[in-house]
Amino acid sequence: METVVDASTSEEANGSAVEKKPIVVFVLGGPGSGKGTQCAYIVEHFGFSHFSAGDLLRAEMNSGSENGLMIRSMINEGKIVPSEVTVNLLQQAMEESGNDKFLIDGFPRNEENRAAFEAVTGIEPAFVLFFDCPKEEMERRILNRNQGREDDNIETARKRFKVFLESSLPVVEYYESIGKLQKIDAARPIEEVFESVKTVFASINEKVKPHGRAEKKFTLLKLQLKWKMNLLRNGVCKGY
Ligand SMILES: Nc1ncnc2c1ncn2[C@@H]1O[C@H](COP(=O)(O)OP(=O)(O)O)[C@@H](O)[C@H]1O
Ligand SMILES: Nc1ccn([C@@H]2O[C@H](COP(=O)(O)OP(=O)(O)O)[C@@H](O)[C@H]2O)c(=O)n1
Ligand SMILES: [Mg+2]
Known part of the structure; x- marks a missing residue:
């Protein structure tokens, strides 16, 4: 199993550090x-x-961009927006953050999302958190969410559950099969769920040396260069 250490530090046989990848x-x-x-x-x-990913898509939808109408109709149907749009938004947000430790929430939601992110960024996740929750509880939470989201209605919620089962669970199963899945029982109260989350991060964090400022900057510069090269090679995303 690849660990966070592998994701953040790789060393040549002579022991000199050659690269620190962002932790995703x-x-x-x-x-x-x-x-x-x-x-x-x-x-x-x-x-x-x-x-x-959902927040970034909603912001893009409301920004008046040319993809806005397409995103709105996909979200209201509970469908998954084409990866080139979502990966572009994530990549941009990561670049602008100045950080090199990223929690990417609600992504990858299908195999196309997963493969596109890897092809464009060259990054594989250090691990994957999976919040496991019964459908009835998720439905209750969505209908009580009160964030004014157009897709938080029973009809769209049911479409989203179907898409989750058909397209997202296979990705979860893939990460389980390669030993990267950290499954959390999410049906408990918020604080109890976070206790489990903390245990996962604490055990993994021990092995991760925080990147220093200069190191962070260098990592990001290399990252940007690599992304541009991947784009030229794969042509997965437009907009450059
Ligand atoms: N463990 C929990 N128990 C009860 N309610 C929760 C819990 N976790 C989140 N919620 C509530 O459920 C709703 C959905 O949570 P959210 O974090 O937006 O889920 P997601 O991002 O997976 O859709 C929110 O209103 C949130 O306050
Ligand atoms: N990777 C993603 C994430 C979200 N989305 C879209 O955005 C919607 C809301 O996603 P979200 O992650 O904000 O939803 P929650 O799981 O938080 O309720 C999804 O139902 C999809 O229509 C997408 O197309 N691709
Ligand atoms: Mg969410």
């Missing part, structure tokens, strides 16, 4: 399982930058 943790779970809620706590305790 994917946060998955059905709609309403508590991803956003737990991410806010993780940011506070463990110094990650949090990017929710």
Whole structure:
């Protein structure tokens, strides 16, 4: 199993450090399982930058961009927006953050998302958190969320559950099969769920040396260069 240490530091045989990759943790779970809620706590305790794919898509939808109408109709149907749009938004947010530890929430939601992120950024997650929650509880939470989201209605919620089962669970199963999944029982109260989350991060964090300022800057510069090269090679994303 690849560890966070592998994701952040690689060493040549002679022992000299050659590269520090950004640390990426994917946060998955059905709609309403508590991803956003737990991410806010993780940011506070463990110094990650949090990017929710859904939040980035909603901001893009409201920005008047040319993709706005397409995003709105996909979200209202509970469908998954094409990866080139979402990966572009995530990449931009990561670049602008100045951080090198990222919690990516609600992504990858299907195999296309997963493969596109890896092809464009060259980054694999250090590990993947999966919030496991019964459908009835997720439904209750969505209908009580009160954040004014157009897709938080029973009809769209049911479509989102279907998409979750058909497209997102296979990605969760993939990460389980390669030993990267950290499954959390998300049906408990928020504080109890966070106790489990903390245990996962604390055991992994021990092995992760925080990157220094200069190191962070260098990592990001290399990252940007690599992304541009991957784009030229793969042509997965437009907009450059
Ligand atoms: N463990 C929990 N128990 C009860 N309610 C929760 C819990 N976690 C989150 N919630 C509430 O459920 C709703 C959905 O949570 P959210 O974090 O937005 O989930 P997600 O991002 O997975 O859709 C929010 O209103 C949140 O306050
Ligand atoms: N990777 C992603 C994430 C979200 N989305 C869209 O955004 C919607 C809301 O996602 P979200 O992550 O904010 O939803 P929650 O799981 O937080 O309830 C999804 O139902 C999709 O329509 C997407 O297309 N691709
Ligand atoms: Mg969310």
